[in-house]
Amino acid sequence: MEIWIILRFSIASAIIALVCWSLASAVRDSLQVARRMHSIPCSHCRYFTNDYRLKCSVQPRSANTEQAIDCGDYFPGA
Known part of the structure; x- marks a missing residue:
């Protein structure tokens, strides 16, 4: 029973980490494009x-x- 709790927590943590990484990547790319366009x-x-x-x-x-x-x-x- 405890293994399922750990597994669910691990999957949820991985999904949250991937979403945060994706958002950070999108912000970084947007800033690069903005810098390029401002030049x-x-x-x-x-x-x-x-x-x-x-x-x-x-x-x-x-x-x-x-x-x-x-x-x-x-x-x-x-």
Whole structure:
């Protein structure tokens, strides 16, 4: 009878540990993505239009994407 109590407790503990590990992993991944997205310089560029139809007049396909992080046309502006 005691073995079932120990077994149930072990299974419950394992499930709780897996859920906590999964949540911690999701938070860590979200923080990494947020850090990466905050390094996109488009909003500080002179060519950024802030218009949803044409965000950048020089590189419209890569504006506000990860490709714009090392943009050769980046020019800090007004």
